[in-house]
Amino acid sequence: MLKIGVLVSGNGSNLQAIIDRIEAGELQAEISIVISDREDAYALKRAARHGIENMYIDPGKFREKREYEGKLVQVLKERGVELVIMAGFMRLLGPYFIREFHQRVMNIHPSLLPSFPGLRPQLQALEHGVKVSGCTVHFADEGMDTGPIILQGAVPVYDDDTEETLSARILEKEHQIYPEAIKLYSEGRLKIEGRKVRIL
Numbered sequence: 709m710l711k712i713g714v715l716v717s718g719n720g721s722n723l724q725a726i727i728d729r730i731e732a733g734e735l736q737a738e739i740s741i742v743i744s745d746r747e748d749a750y751a752l753k754r755a756a757r758h759g760i761e762n763m764y765i766d767p768g769k770f771r772e773k774r775e776y777e778g779k780l781v782q783v784l785k786e787r788g789v790e791l792v793i794m795a796g797f798m799r800l801l802g803p804y805f806i807r808e809f810h811q812r813v814m815n816i817h818p819s820l821l822p823s824f825p826g827l828r829p830q831l832q833a834l835e836h837g838v839k840v841s842g843c844t845v846h847f848a849d850e851g852m853d854t855g856p857i858i859l860q861g862a863v864p865v866y867d868d869d870t871e872e873t874l875s876a877r878i879l880e881k882e883h884q885i886y887p888e889a890i891k892l893y894s895e896g897r898l899k900i901e902g903r904k905v906r907i908l
C-alpha cells in the first residue's frame with residue numbers, strides 16, 4: 709500500500725479530495741501524516757476528522773530553511789512515507805528536501821504550466837485575457853512550478869469571471885486530477901523521461 713505524506717498550508721480541499729477517493733476504495737494509498745506550516749490550517753482539522761495523524765511544524769522555530777526541511781524529512785521518513793504530496797502548501801521546497809525525495813514529490817498548481825507560475829495564477833490568467841486555463845499536477849523539482857508535468861486539466865474562462873469564480877472552477881478540476889495522478893503513481897504507471905512523464 710502506497711504511503712503518502714501530505715504537506716498543507718490552508719483549507720485542504722485537495723487533501724479532502726484525496727481522502728474521499730481513498731475512503732471510496734478508488735485510490736489504493738494510505739495517508740501516513742499531514743504536516744502544515746500554518747497552525748490554523750483547516751486542513752489539519754480535516755485530517756483529524758478522518759483519524760489521520762497530523763501536525764503543525766513551525767518553520768519559525770528553525771534558524772535555517774535546511775533545518776526546517778530536515779525536520780520535515782525526518783517526520784516523513786519515520787512514518788515510511790514514499791510519496792510526498794504538496795496540497796495547497798505555499799512554500800518552495802529546497803534542494804535538500806527534493807534530493808531526499810527524488811522524483812517522489814508532487815505538486816498541484818492552478819494554471820496550465822508553464823503559463824502563469826508563482827502566485828495568484830488565476831488572476832494572472834484573467835489579466836492576460838486567456839480563454840482557457842486550468843491546473844497542472846507535476847513532480848516538484850528545485851524550481852518553482854517547473855518539474856515534469858504529470859496531468860493537466862483545462863477549464864473555460866468566461867468574460868465575467870472574477871479571480872474567485874475562476875479559482876472555484878479550477879479547484880473542481882484539481883480535485884479530479886490530483887487523486888488521478890496519485891493513482892497512476894500507485895500503479896507504477898508514471899515514467900519520467902527527462903522533462904516528460906510518460907503514462908504507461
Ligand code: GRF
Nearest residue numbers: 718719720721722795796818
Ligand atoms: C489550490 O488552488 C491549489 O492549487 C493551490 O492552493 C489552493 C488551495 O488548495 N496550491 P487547498 O484547498 O488547500 O488544497
